[in-house]
Amino acid sequence: MAFAWIKGHGTENDFVLLPDHDGSVHADLDPGFVAALCERRRGIGADGVIRVIRTAAIGLPGEGEWFMDYRNADGSTSEMCGNGVRVFALHLVQQGLVDPEQLITVSTRGGDKLVKVEPNGELTVDMGTAVVGGTSKVATADRIFEAHEVHTGNPHAVAFVDTVADAGPLRDAPEHDLDVYPNGVNVEFVERVAPQHVRMRVHERGSGETRSCGTGACAVGVATALADGVVRPSTYRVDVLGGTLHVTWTAEERILLTGPAEIVAHGQMEWTA
DSSP states (O other): OEEEEEEEEETTEEEEEEEOTTSOSOSSOOHHHHHHHHOTTTSSOOSEEEEEEEHHHHTOOOSSSEEEEEEETTSOBOSOOHHHHHHHHHHHHHTTSSOTTSOEEEEETTEEEEEEEOTTSOEEEEOOOOEEEEEEEEEOSSOEEEEEEEESSSEEEEEEOSSGGGGTTOOSOOBOOTTTOTTOOEEEEEEEEETTEEEEEEEETTTEEESOOHHHHHHHHHHHHHHHTOOSSEEEEEEETTEEEEEEEOTTOOEEEEEOOEEEEEEEEEOOO
């Protein structure tokens, strides 16, 4: 099978995009196929795969013309991805499929997301509202941390630490409470740097430690604002391994994620497996 691919990233959270506008190229995304594409030594290499498909072709609900069919690096299906939405929207802009002067509606399994292209070239995504739960425990190899439950399209467990080095190597997924997160969880370790400025590391379910996580940065912005008693609207700078994101929690409780996106390569591939 021959197909086109595109490589992009948002704060070094990288993705393989598969243009499949009418659903005729990839009838389904087999988990093994996705995992092989994401493998960094034998494949193209990425934290996830995004199929670019019209919402009508995939048969899922959504008001946008375009649907972001997102898969984790292990091939599992995910609700959506905050960094991936920006890369997805940038691809649509570069291909002339949407008007960059207008709000871009991207449909996802986590609901419709509105994307605005900023004058400086960064993109802002209205990520919707957060669902905040209680606390539970997460554990790395030799440490146990209290973590705050925040859902921002994906489930997150946010743990505050003295330094992000406290998380250890993060080669394996932190242990978590299966009663709270029966379908797995992304775990963020957050270090305060300055007022409304934090640093984070993240282990994403299905992908391992990544250089950035957009929905994770949103969860961190919400959890930290609540912990700090900051009155909305509030904006937090969130430094990730791959750059900087800004998270605004509005007076109406909407979460706005702002950051860069870049398309770095494209090509054709013959799949022989």
